[in-house]
Amino acid sequence: MRLTTSGVSSNFSGEIVGIVTTDQVDAEFRGQRIRLLSTDESSREPDLTGYRAAISVGEFLQHPNVPFIQRLRETEHLRDGDIIAINGKTGFVRSLYRPYEHHHHMFVTERCSSNCLMCSQPPKDKDDTEALTKRNLELIDMIAPHPRYMTITGGEPTLLGDNLFALILQLKEALPDTELHILTNGRTFAWGEYARQFSTLHHPNISLGIPLYSDFAGDHDFVVQARGAFDQTVAGMHQAARNDIRVEVRVVLHKLTVPRLTKLAEYIYRNLTFVEHIALMGLEYVGYTPRNIEMLWIDPFEYQDQLETTVEYLTERGMTVSLYNHQLCVLRPSLWKYSKKSISDWKNLYLPECANCREFENCGGLFQWAVRKHSDHIRPFS
Amino acid sequence: MADPSVGRDHSKAVVRVETALVSIDALMKTCYWFSRDFSCGIERDGEDAARVVLSAKDHVSEDQIASVQREFLAQAMDFALRERIDARTSEIRDLLLAKAFSEAGVLEEKPSGKFGDAIEEMKPDGMFKILSNAQR
């Protein structure tokens, strides 16, 4: 589903975060809300006093005295209750939070200390941390109802320094029951002092999702395109564990990680025994991946042997494993019980052949960009 | 090369070894493992070699003597290998055991390498510089 749209902005030049409302609400609720007007409504002269901003597809005959964006290209993706950020300079409207979704992400920076060959969010060397932190602090206060889980993602969240701590503390206060999962390369945690500071935040329910792509330092460093990353990541996981910070390992499955996959499992078992969960993830054809597809692509159907052996290896030893981003027709049946329907709601898609598949309800489907690249073995179960 | 030779007495096995290949210490360690069934004697044989005489405590046949010589030589070569491994690794082993049994943090390596992105590395007061100064 669409994440962004744009229009023509007026009356403001900065960024405004607010909750979408498609109906008029009483004055006391308007302060946090952005009124979304239909073409019809915007052509009349709606009373917009007190709203944080207004957005519409149509044009305003008379300019409202609140910040507004008109001539939006799309609005079907916006629903009542969505939290959005609108930009006065660019006219961009970005959806930050959709209460009805199952998976929630908080995006904190595009900066990253790694440059993974298959990164789905290619890093930018521009310091956006102050602006995004300001945005996210406002977002946190508006989130309703409280979600069960929230993933903090980037780029590399730890590069926010104290700003990350501020976000976590704010989440602890505003959404105390929400379980946080931070996607990080774990390298900053190699500094014991950082791990200690992180643990003193005392968030009651937080874990780190850290990628590890090989048991061999050079291979991992190549995949993440950063020298010394393996050493730092392994040290980081240990410092985190020592400070009682929960750690999960993530592995993206592609041509560079599949050959030593079982050895990686062994490495995790012997060296990172404290890891509470291992997530094995299918490749996303997005971000850097298309550029590096020759190096990366292996039809998931072709690695089912290694995958089965690896999952068996880990579960035999009492470790918890999940498979993400795989279609059931491509997975060995013995692996189905580990497969999670995890593709974020806005990325999710099914191919035409999926329409009559018996397992449609149980299968997570594919990524949107999978139309361009997917297994040759997608077929319906009858 | 080491050179086993059969003694006249059928309950004795004699093995001659060049001490450059297998040290006296390694020979003694090998003898230790044969000492349940053999009395062992080691004597120098010239400047470069040693003779090991294994006297069986119970009677053994000629075939058994030959097999004992082979077995002794094989084990002696392995003890020589162990000496070489030990020479290369005993220092780091001491360090590892010291680290294993010291209090957390006391003997730990300081993190090294580049941690930040280009933006962080360029800051004079970047977070990793601060962390580096904070770490003792």
Next chain:
Amino acid sequence: MARSFYALQEFAPAPKHFSLLPFRFTRFSEKELLVNEAGEFIFVAEGTIRKLLDGSIDVTSGLYRDLKSKQFLYDDTSSPLLDLLATKIRSKFNHIYGGTKLHIFVVTLRCEHSCHYCQVSRQTAARGEFDMSTTTADRAIELMMASPSTHLTLELQGGEPLLAFEVIRYIVPRAKKAARIRRKHLDIVVTTNLACITDEMLVFFRDEEVKVSTSLDGPAALHNMNRPRPGNDSYERAIEGIERSRSILGSKNVAALMTTTLASLDYVKEIIDEYVNRDFHSIFLRPISPYGFAVKTKHRTGYEMQQFLEFYKEGLAHILEINKRGFRLTEVYSQILLSKILTPFGTGYVDLQSPAGEAWNVLVYNYNGDVFASDESRMLAEMNDLTFRLGNVHRDTRRSLFTSPAALKMFGASCNQALAGCSDCAFQPYCGADPIYHHATQGDMYGNRPSSGFCARNMEVIKHLFSLIEQGDPIIMRIFWSWLRIQNSRNEPSECD
């Protein structure tokens, strides 16, 4: 400014040379078996060790990657991760942290059995004569609580402890209270032949959460032959006792241990089948105890150990077949060794540790207050050998027990890292030291490895397990892992007897 991508060589350049990390080795089925300080192992082709020493391993090969990843070598293209290896080593020595966990209270020497292999019990003693007094019990509880361990196991032993049930009734609530005050977790077990168990006793055990451990040597004829008592009905009483205990305490609180005698050696399958028929899910194939007999010639000990090893191998094969048929039956000693070989964890089993578990992990408080480093050393005392008597509860503190001449002398021989034969052994991280065993069988705490029954048994069992690991039959490995998963999830210190 867009970033560039760099080739593999930038991150994984071929190192010009590499350095070794410490390891020991043995030759095994035409391969070389390398074991590092953390107990991680790798099978490599013959000749690999020479190549490691000569620096001629192909640094671009899968073998090189394996050796580096398992920390047998390192190079300057990345960190040797010494802190990681040190952490793994420390995990394997977990047993030395936390102090003594197992405390055995000998509540009485009286017993109505006259088992051949027992050295301690008094059949004709009057009540009270060889029972633990309340003052002794109080002091023993104090000393037990002085252990820094947050998890304690109190084992009530004898003779036959149920003959002194009043002493048990005295000790249990006081020990539990003392543990509560110090916020220690306390498990209590009573080791009994169950011949005189009553429902009253079982209700007490149920209410106080006391577990029961009993002897089951095998089918009736064998068990009764090993364990004579008036009426020659030890087996029948044991079975009845097990049934009643299970119904009142629950099956998971009733365990059985076997003692192997010369007579047992021909009946390994029958013994195992007995355990299966009685619905036990673990069995411990132990060697014949060397304690208490007159000093034997080393050949006789050696012969008996060889026979035991045949007994064990045949037994393990039978047990694996039983598991394949769907009945989960763990062989306890194999499970302990497999845990040391295949998992990163340390184990709590006191009889196979380095430093030895004696005193560090177990203390025995005799009925008269004498404190011993292990149950076996108490048996030696019955034959007037007080070498391992550390002191007495009425005279000593924990500190004085651990710094007594007996303790210090024993500690000197407690580390296999420093014992002749063991210091170079590939199986060092999996094995242990046992100064008491060697003193009893060889007259020397340090022991003579080539003629040591302890060494023969452990080396042979470890080799046997490694041969199964190397063959890698997935069904057998799956069975082994099912045993290891139970152990890790239970997370209790294993009992020793």
